[in-house]
Amino acid sequence: MREWLFATLGTAAAVLLVLPITGRAAGGEPQAFYKPDTPKFPQARTWVAQKAKLPPYKAPRTPDGVPNLQGNWNGPVGGGNDDLEEHEFIDVTTPPQESYVSDPPDGKVPYTPWALAKRNEIRAGLGRGWPGENGQRLYGDPNALCLVGMPRISFGAQEIVQTPGNVILLTTNTYRVIPTDGRPHMSGDAKSFFGNSRGRWEGETLVVDVTGINGETWFDSAGNFYGPNTHMIERWTMVEANTIDYEITIEDPTLYTRPWKMTYPKRRAGTGPGANPLSTNAVGAAGAAPAADPYAKEFWEQTCTEGNHDNVVILKNLGFKWFNAPVPPK
Amino acid sequence: MTRWFVGSITAFVVFTFASTPVAAQTAGTYTPPKTREGQPDLQGVWQALNTAAWDIQDHGASLGIPAGRGVVEGNEIPYTPAALAKKQENLKNRDRLDPIHKCFLPGVPRITYLPHPFQIVQQAQRITILHEYSRVIRFIYMNGNPHPAGHIDWYMGDSRGRWEGNTLVVDVTHFNDETWFDRAGNFHSDALHLVERFTRTGPDHMLYEVTVEDPKVFTRPWKMSMPLYRRQEKDIELLEYDCAAYLLKQEWDKSDSPLLR
Numbered sequence: 017m018r019e020w021l022f023a024t025l026g027t028a029a030a031v032l033l034v035l036p037i038t039g040r041a042a043g044g045e046p047q048a049f050y051k052p053d054t055p056k057f058p059q060a061r062t063w064v065a066q067k068a069k070l071p072p073y074k075a076p077r078t079p080d081g082v083p084n085l086q087g088n089w090n091g092p093v094g095g096g097n098d099d100l101e102e103h104e105f106i107d108v109t110t111p112p113q114e115s116y117v118s119d120p121p122d123g124k125v126p127y128t129p130w131a132l133a134k135r136n137e138i139r140a141g142l143g144r145g146w147p148g149e150n151g152q153r154l155y156g157d158p159n160a161l162c163l164v165g166m167p168r169i170s171f172g173a174q175e176i177v178q179t180p181g182n183v184i185l186l187t188t189n190t191y192r193v194i195p196t197d198g199r200p201h202m203s204g205d206a207k208s209f210f211g212n213s214r215g216r217w218e219g220e221t222l223v224v225d226v227t228g229i230n231g232e233t234w235f236d237s238a239g240n241f242y243g244p245n246t247h248m249i250e251r252w253t254m255v256e257a258n259t260i261d262y263e264i265t266i267e268d269p270t271l272y273t274r275p276w277k278m279t280y281p282k283r284r285a286g287t288g289p290g291a292n293p294l295s296t297n298a299v300g301a302a303g304a305a306p307a308a309d310p311y312a313k314e315f316w317e318q319t320c321t322e323g324n325h326d327n328v329v330i331l332k333n334l335g336f337k338w339f340n341a342p343v344p345p346k
Numbered sequence: 347m348t349r350w351f352v353g354s355i356t357a358f359v360v361f362t363f364a365s366t367p368v369a370a371q372t373a374g375t376y377t378p379p380k381t382r383e384g385q386p387d388l389q390g391v392w393q394a395l396n397t398a399a400w401d402i403q404d405h406g407a408s409l410g411i412p413a414g415r416g417v418v419e420g421n422e423i424p425y426t427p428a429a430l431a432k433k434q435e436n437l438k439n440r441d442r443l444d445p446i447h448k449c450f451l452p453g454v455p456r457i458t459y460l461p462h463p464f465q466i467v468q469q470a471q472r473i474t475i476l477h478e479y480s481r482v483i484r485f486i487y488m489n490g491n492p493h494p495a496g497h498i499d500w501y502m503g504d505s506r507g508r509w510e511g512n513t514l515v516v517d518v519t520h521f522n523d524e525t526w527f528d529r530a531g532n533f534h535s536d537a538l539h540l541v542e543r544f545t546r547t548g549p550d551h552m553l554y555e556v557t558v559e560d561p562k563v564f565t566r567p568w569k570m571s572m573p574l575y576r577r578q579e580k581d582i583e584l585l586e587y588d589c590a591a592y593l594l595k596q597e598w599d600k601s602d603s604p605l606l607r
Contacts, residue, residue, distance in 0.1 A: 163591050190481045199581045208586035310491050317500040321590040322450045338598040
């Protein structure tokens with residue numbers, strides 16, 4: 017049975033397993049699959065132009081006197097982060113979309129030559145039937161194995177809770193605690209998927225400095241990657257009552273020729289253009305759920321690893337390798 | 347079911363008054379500080395300091411497992427005869443059968459006494475427990491909603507809290523039967539029902555009590571209790587133990603891993 021499955025489905029099976037089955041509509045009606053004539057989803061370029069026109073905004077304060085970012089927030093709306101760079105229609109789950117990258121202005125990740133070759137090698141071995149693949153299966157998106165890391169944890173919906181000395185980000189199945197009490201970083205040798213976050217307030221902005229990231233997950237599912245020396249700096253700024261401007265700067269001279277940035281608006285759940293009607297978790301559904309359901313705003317148990325075992329086994333048996341943190345030759 | 351329930355309540359009352367848990371003697375005498383919402387403040391980073399993760403009953407040492415006093419009041423777990431046989435099978439094969447080897451959600455109350463810290467975060471209508479172990483989150487709702495209709499098979503159950511004086515009382519139902527209480531094979535069914543009690547007993551100590559009911563496995567309710575300790579390190583914070591990721595990384599290149607079959 018298993019051999020038959022692999023022989024028959026091969027790459028197609030891998031594609032279906034690695035990708036979300038349903039596309040996300042930009043607003044209005046849910047749609048199962050995108051078509052080649054789907055209009056291009058806006059991302060960083062459009063948002064940078066929009067936010068330049070916003071009037072100054074001063075956020076309400078918590079009892080501690082810092083900007084109050086609390087509440088339920090969506091991630092970037094649009095076609096998903098299958099590929100963070102600008103692209104045209106690729107397949108039914110990857111519609112045309114602007115780049116997440118706001119700097120450099122061309123929207124490209126400023127890889128070094130070695131790193132660009134590495135990214136292209138990964139992309140050619142995704143085994144998902146994309147143009148330019150070489151027919152080999154190299155790495156699957158680590159996220160398909162339920163591995164979650166920085167900064168993708170911020171690319172979904174989440175609740176922000178602030179307590180004295182902490183900003184806490186909650187999803188239905190994971191969290192980040194960001195100390196804002198001025199404590200120093202741990203040694204950068206202590207690596208982890210989420211790294212070591214240290215927050216501080218600069219006026220209206222929560223600045224989070226993240227070190228110690230292990231480099232074992234990707235920015236997207238197309239092989240755009242970082243490494244164990246990558247330093248990330250997030251800036252969370254409320255720019256309207258229902259909008260946080262999220263900006264992240266990525267620094268790593270071993271992989272990129274210059275620091276670069278991604279930017280998108282996080283809308284309060286249930287507000288803003290493109291609120292996702294297909295969202296299945298309580299954060300995203302909070303605004304859209306029928307008010308009569310008293311449980312609409314609760315977070316209920318959401319497992320990943322527990323239900324993912326068959327996917328993992330199939331990806332392994334299809335020959336996908338384990339993605340180790342990439343380190344360029346000296 | 348009803349008859350069992352009434353019988354079990356009677357047994358529970360008798361049991362409770364017959365035993366005098368040492369730790370419980372100090373409960374209720376300390377007045378904890380209050381949160382901004384006026385609730386007893388349980389916030390901070392806490393950890394159990396005992397050997398319950400290996401065995402919740404009295405046990406001697408073996409390789410890699412320290413000896414320990416149990417956390418079960420009276421030390422006896424009232425298994426039905428069939429369940430006791432299963433527990434002994436579990437114990438014999440624990441290196442293979444303990445579900446924690448799969449790095450799935452470890453269940454309640456086991457998550458509380460794993461050797462990892464956890465952080466309690468309080469809001470007016472919800473108490474959240476963030477666990478370092480696999481970044482497990484428990485949401486304890488205090489918004490007036492009862493348990494949702496079920497049965498629902500959840501690893502960590504559905505937690506509904508209330509305050510009794512300065513004690514947080516959490517009623518937990520809707521479990522699956524895929525978690526154990528410890529490494530020693532102590533187990534439950536999907537009929538598990540827990541009542542947990544968190545009571546501050548001092549600035550840096552909290553009493554954790556949990557009453558266990560499961561008519562498919564036990565002949566009467568029984569109880570565990572243990573102190574929880576506030577971690578004293580100046581810059582204590584939850585770090586990362588991504589069990590599933592480490593397991594996959596270790597097993598990925600093995601040609602025939604029993605864990606990836």
